[in-house]
Amino acid sequence: MKTILVTGGAGYIGSHTVKRLSALGYAPVVADNLVYGHKEALPQNTPLEIVDLADRGGLKALFAKYKFDAVIHFAAYAYVGESVANPAKYYRNNVIGTLNLLDAMLEAGVKKIVFSSTCATYGEPQYTPIDEAHPQNPINAYGAGKLMIERVFADYKRAYDLRYIALRYFNAAGATADATIGESHNPETHLIPLVLRAAQSDKPVQIFGDDYDTADGTCVRDYIHVDDLADAHILALKVIDRYNGALNLGMGVGVSVREIINAAQAVVGKKVLFEIAKRRAGDPAKLVAANAKAIDILGWNPRYSDIETIIASAWNWEKSRRF
Numbered sequence: 001m002k003t004i005l006v007t008g009g010a011g012y013i014g015s016h017t018v019k020r021l022s023a024l025g026y027a028p029v030v031a032d033n034l035v036y037g038h039k040e041a042l043p044q045n046t047p048l049e050i051v052d053l054a055d056r057g058g059l060k061a062l063f064a065k066y067k068f069d070a071v072i073h074f075a076a077y078a079y080v081g082e083s084v085a086n087p088a089k090y091y092r093n094n095v096i097g098t099l100n101l102l103d104a105m106l107e108a109g110v111k112k113i114v115f116s117s118t119c120a121t122y123g124e125p126q127y128t129p130i131d132e133a134h135p136q137n138p139i140n141a142y143g144a145g146k147l148m149i150e151r152v153f154a155d156y157k158r159a160y161d162l163r164y165i166a167l168r169y170f171n172a173a174g175a176t177a178d179a180t181i182g183e184s185h186n187p188e189t190h191l192i193p194l195v196l197r198a199a200q201s202d203k204p205v206q207i208f209g210d211d212y213d214t215a216d217g218t219c220v221r222d223y224i225h226v227d228d229l230a231d232a233h234i235l236a237l238k239v240i241d242r243y244n245g246a247l248n249l250g251m252g253v254g255v256s257v258r259e260i261i262n263a264a265q266a267v268v269g270k271k272v273l274f275e276i277a278k279r280r281a282g283d284p285a286k287l288v289a290a291n292a293k294a295i296d297i298l299g300w301n302p303r304y305s306d307i308e309t310i311i312a313s314a315w316n317w318e319k320s321r322r323f
């Protein structure tokens with residue numbers, strides 16, 4: 001049985017990946033500082049080590065306690081707007097924290113890491129769909145920090161034989177089919193949960209700009225079901241000995257803010273009130289992935305990412321959420 005360290009395993013994408021790892025017979029060990037993670041999101045009997053990536057001694061002890069075959073590294077702050085206002089917080093936690101993790105890994109002889117990167121490393125798209133060769137010019141500290149880590153991996157591969165796959169997520173969404181876990185951010189800033197809250201509360205959701213250069217004037221994103229993301233991490237563990245580099249995880253399908261609202265209305269069976277607000281700083285008009293490389297290299301077969309399934313699963317979670 002393979003023992004996998006999952007940093008940030010109590011967070012949104014992390015907890016869905018832990019659930020799937022367990023179901024597939026892996027032995028995940030979660031390291032999380034629980035600043036944003038939820039203990040309740042973990043399957044029973046999953047070891048949880050409460051450790052912060054700033055704590056180099058704590059990391060060393062963690063790697064002494066377990067013999068890990070590989071690491072899946074989710075732990076990071078992920079509010080784009082906050083990263084612009086407070087970049088120090090992001091570089092310290094996301095970049096220095098990852099350097100600390102890598103030090104502990106290499107010292108313990110653990111050389112495989114699957115990493116949560118982001119389409120935010122590309123910045124303003126020069127063309128769509130965005131492939132992995134698209135120039136990377138991030139426009140916020142969140143994306144810049146993730147890109148720095150990608151560069152660190154490439155250097156560490158050359159120097160220390162680190163094996164790595166950086167998965168560049170587009171818009172993670174949805175919840176697992178049995179609705180036991182789902183998206184739970186505080187504060188919540190993501191579109192789909194806010195639309196579903198509007199459906200429940202009769203307070204309007206804000207559309208951040210309807211004058212973009214898109215078919216209906218609202219921003220277009222590439223939504224990917226969290227369980228399809230989770231699968232890609234597990235496939236990445238399997239190919240990491242023969243492929244190192246970055247892969248886009250998206251569906252290659254653009255969905256506008258208005259289309260999300262319409263799809264949510266159909267799922268909930270109720271009108272969702274909205275109001276047009278001003279543009280949110282730093283939002284590109286359209287972010288859509290070219291995903292051929294991930295499909296080819298991982299043998300990835302996303303199964304849950306049509307927008308109805310994403311929203312229906314998110315709605316089941318919203319109605320019954322425990323945390």
Ligand code: UFG
Pocket residue numbers: 078080118119120142170171172189190191192194205206207208209219220221257280283287
């Ligand atoms: N939006 C609204 N109203 C809201 C919330 C969002 O109109 O109340 C719009 C946004 O302007 C955007 C779209 O809905 O056009 C999706 O917004 P999200 O906040 O759900 O997602 P983002 O595309 O901004 O962010 C996602 C990830 C980030 C990642 C980023 C890369 O959540 O971690 O993609 O661009 F960095």
